[in-house]
Amino acid sequence: MKAFCTLLKNELKLNIRNMNMVIFAVILPLAVLVILGLLYGTSPAAGGVDYTFLEQSIGALCSISICAGGLMGLPLVTAEYRERKVLKRFRVTPISPGMLLAVEFLIYVLYALVSLSLLLLVSWLGWGVHLHGSWGGFALSWLLTVLSTLSIGMMAGGIARNTKSASIIACVLYFPMLIFSGATLPLEVMPETMQRMIRIFPITQGIQLMKSAFLDLTAEPPALPIVMMLGVTLACSGIAVKCFRWE
Numbered sequence: 001m002k003a004f005c006t007l008l009k010n011e012l013k014l015n016i017r018n019m020n021m022v023i024f025a026v027i028l029p030l031a032v033l034v035i036l037g038l039l040y041g042t043s044p045a046a047g048g049v050d051y052t053f054l055e056q057s058i059g060a061l062c063s064i065s066i067c068a069g070g071l072m073g074l075p076l077v078t079a080e081y082r083e084r085k086v087l088k089r090f091r092v093t094p095i096s097p098g099m100l101l102a103v104e105f106l107i108y109v110l111y112a113l114v115s116l117s118l119l120l121l122v123s124w125l126g127w128g129v130h131l132h133g134s135w136g137g138f139a140l141s142w143l144l145t146v147l148s149t150l151s152i153g154m155m156a157g158g159i160a161r162n163t164k165s166a167s168i169i170a171c172v173l174y175f176p177m178l179i180f181s182g183a184t185l186p187l188e189v190m191p192e193t194m195q196r197m198i199r200i201f202p203i204t205q206g207i208q209l210m211k212s213a214f215l216d217l218t219a220e221p222p223a224l225p226i227v228m229m230l231g232v233t234l235a236c237s238g239i240a241v242k243c244f245r246w247e
Helices: 002-018 020-040 053-083 086-090 097-127 135-159 163-180 192-198 202-215 223-242
Strands: none
Touching: 002 020, 002 097, 020 053, 020 097, 053 086, 053 097, 053 135, 053 163, 053 202, 097 135, 097 223, 135 163, 135 202, 135 223, 163 202, 202 223
16 A cells, blocks of 8 residues: 555656646636636527526536546656656556556546536535535546447557557547547437437546436436446456566
């Protein structure tokens, strides 16, 4: 446990100094929130509904941070450490692949949690955004989205040979999920055929679950998205640990 805490402390310091994730996982979602707030204010999301456009968008805004950390930050930092022989040095220490991946995983969970807290606080103070549904349901939906998305990034970083291949994998994962999952473009404005196709993304399922829980649109969370995200988390985490290479 001491080794885990020491590694977490050092890796978190290095990550914050880099500033990339501070900008893309914390500042960017907050900037998008402010822009949407200035554009739409407290306008209803649609005619006849009792929730605003911002309240409808909270789940999507949360996913911007999750995408940045899980699909860009996590794969790139793991591959960079492998290419720079940092992982090779770790190999002769008590640190195991599982511990190293768990530390990096936890760092990006913390980024997503900080982003979520700031989004909820600023949206409440600035535009009166409040939860219509269940905090428990929303928290569970958020956590499942974080776990499934970060596990994909952990798998990509575990199998990438170098920074170049990790960058390619990260871009292939990051941009389609960011643009077409509902994080930036609302799912409702997409053609029906495209909506069916992009539902294979776990983050798409997560955004819809967060939206439903936040706005209280469904009485019970659907089982299929939950099972799907849990399956992705277990499968990708297992592959990441099994296929992990020190060099």
